[in-house]
Amino acid sequence: MNFTISEENYIKSIYHLQQQSGxxxxxxxxxxxxxxxxxxxxxxxxxxxxxxxxxxxxxxxKLSETGKKVALQVVRKxxxxxxxxxxxxxxxxxxVHAIAEELEHISSDELVQRLDNxxxxxxxxxxxxxxxxxxxRIPTINQQNLTNIPLKKTVTVSSVGNQAPQMLExxxxxNIALGTQVSVLNKFEFDGSLQIKIFKQNPCIISEQxxxxxxxxxxx
Amino acid sequence: MNFTISEENYIKSIYHLQQQSGxxxxxxxxxxxxxxxxxxxxxxxxxxxxxxxxxxxxxxxKLSETGKKVALQVVRKxxxxxxxxxxxxxxxxxxVHAIAEELEHISSDELVQRLDNxxxxxxxxxxxxxxxxxxxRIPTINQQNLTNIPLKKTVTVSSVGNQAPQMLExxxxxNIALGTQVSVLNKFEFDGSLQIKIFKQNPCIISEQxxxxxxxxxxx
DNA sequence: AAATATTTTTAGATTTGTCTAAATTTTAAT
DNA sequence: ATTAAAATTTAGACAAATCTAAAAATATTT
Numbered sequence: 001m002n003f004t005i006s007e008e009n010y011i012k013s014i015y016h017l018q019q020q021s022g023x024x025x026x027x028x029x030x031x032x033x034x035x036x037x038x039x040x041x042x043x044x045x046x047x048x049x050x051x052x053x054x055x056x057x058x059x060x061x062k063l064s065e066t067g068k069k070v071a072l073q074v075v076r077k078x079x080x081x082x083x084x085x086x087x088x089x090x091x092x093x094x095x096v097h098a099i100a101e102e103l104e105h106i107s108s109d110e111l112v113q114r115l116d117n118x119x120x121x122x123x124x125x126x127x128x129x130x131x132x133x134x135x136x137r138i139p140t141i142n143q144q145n146l147t148n149i150p151l152k153k154t155v156t157v158s159s160v161g162n163q164a165p166q167m168l169e170x171x172x173x174x175n176i177a178l179g180t181q182v183s184v185l186n187k188f189e190f191d192g193s194l195q196i197k198i199f200k201q202n203p204c205i206i207s208e209q210x211x212x213x214x215x216x217x218x219x220x
Numbered sequence: 221m222n223f224t225i226s227e228e229n230y231i232k233s234i235y236h237l238q239q240q241s242g243x244x245x246x247x248x249x250x251x252x253x254x255x256x257x258x259x260x261x262x263x264x265x266x267x268x269x270x271x272x273x274x275x276x277x278x279x280x281x282k283l284s285e286t287g288k289k290v291a292l293q294v295v296r297k298x299x300x301x302x303x304x305x306x307x308x309x310x311x312x313x314x315x316v317h318a319i320a321e322e323l324e325h326i327s328s329d330e331l332v333q334r335l336d337n338x339x340x341x342x343x344x345x346x347x348x349x350x351x352x353x354x355x356x357r358i359p360t361i362n363q364q365n366l367t368n369i370p371l372k373k374t375v376t377v378s379s380v381g382n383q384a385p386q387m388l389e390x391x392x393x394x395n396i397a398l399g400t401q402v403s404v405l406n407k408f409e410f411d412g413s414l415q416i417k418i419f420k421q422n423p424c425i426i427s428e429q430x431x432x433x434x435x436x437x438x439x440x
Numbered sequence: 441a442a443a444t445a446t447t448t449t450t451a452g453a454t455t456t457g458t459c460t461a462a463a464t465t466t467t468a469a470t
Numbered sequence: 471a472t473t474a475a476a477a478t479t480t481a482g483a484c485a486a487a488t489c490t491a492a493a494a495a496t497a498t499t500t
Contacts, residue, residue, distance in 0.1 A: 114309040
């Protein structure tokens with residue numbers, strides 16, 4: 001089956017929202033898509049007709065198994081293209097999202113598979129997010145956000161929870177990227193902020209809000 | 221200024237048609253775009269309003285200077301992506317056109333420039349067609365079709381005039397690709413067909429129609 | 441449980457790009 | 471120079487995706 005760009009964008013947004021909250025409602029999807037609730041309702045009917053959605057009037061909705069497969073293919077394309085843009089074309093990792101939003105809708109399956117091979121079948125995109133394989137399987141990794149790790153332990157930044165340009169700009173300022181080694185020196189009870197030591201840099205302090213969005217992994 | 225995919229496709233088709241015949245008419249554009257004359261007229265009005273076209277009712281039309289610039293940027297993107305698909309992703313050169321038709325509408329200027337650099341600023345695409353530079357300048361090359369070169373002289377295939385899959389399939393069958401060395405052994409007056417010798421192969425005969433679509437270049 | 445607020449859906453309009461069928465203009469033929 | 475043929479344009483309709491405003495359903499508050 002083939003889908004319009006608009007349909008693919010809705011499917012992808014629903015997928016991301018239901019990853020967080022199980023079931024999705026009209027208003028939150030409208031907010032995510034920068035559109036109006038009425039437009040969402042219209043599209044939901046189309047997606048339901050195409051059996052991509054479990055949806056009943058006024059009740060909320062989520063993707064069917066078919067819908068989930070479609071979503072995972074779009075996510076796969078998005079993340080592979082992001083990897084291409086950063087690794088091959090040397091874009092900054094905080095500049096690639098908008099371009100990948102366009103590239104993810106190129107339809108050729110053979111293109112995706114060849115791109116995957118050309119890139120060396122990467123498992124994670126430049127933001128640390130897992131890249132689904134051609135069957136939609138997602139690699140897993142043991143991840144914790146920075147507020148949950150023991151003091152003094154050295155860990156590796158593996159992804160960021162919020163990819164807004166403002167967040168990415170901030171990380172750049174702190175000199176934090178994927179793969180950066182970090183340890184937490186101190187936790188301040190007053191506002192939850194953390195004093196951290198970034199590899200080869202002087203200790204600094206980050207807010208709880210930032211810390212919650214920095215995911216890391218470490219051995220055992 | 222920004223253009224829709226549909227507008228870009230019309231602009232590009234007009235560009236290719238006027239390269240051949242100077243001025244373009246509604247029916248030939250409709251045929252090229254696999255659409256109806258009435259749809260063409262509708263779009264012409266839009267393009268005229270945007271100052272991309274010189275167009276008067278019933279008179280034929282051609283691109284304005286602005287329109288030509290837009291066309292050249294689309295052609296540039298198309299040919300760079302074709303080069304990428306063949307050189308990096310190892311697609312057969314006769315399989316890339318449809319995918320490049322989609323990729324050519326990705327809008328980021330920075331993407332195009334970085335892609336160009338990544339590919340080593342190529343001058344010709346895998347079909348031998350020149351790739352406009354970022355200012356729209358087109359590299360030139362001394363080209364002749366196979367019917368116009370002296371007998372026995374060894375020449376190099378540099379482009380093909382017709383890129384229909386049927387033509388490309390035929391060339392593949394003959395084992396002719398860009399860069400292949402060829403010489404013409406004999407010209408048959410009866411039907412204009414040519415006996416040719418392809419490097420490392422036995423002599424064979426090609427029709428005049430095929431010969432006219434094989435462009436070659438040679439020193440002095 | 442009634443009143444109020446929130447969420448969601450419907451009804452109807454708009455824009456873009458397309459179509460068919462009919463009308464108009466230009467070109468070619470007698 | 472009429473007439474016939476071909477090319478082009480207009481008129482009016484349609485589908486997709488969106489919107490606003492109003493109605494309907496659900497949730498929350500007192």
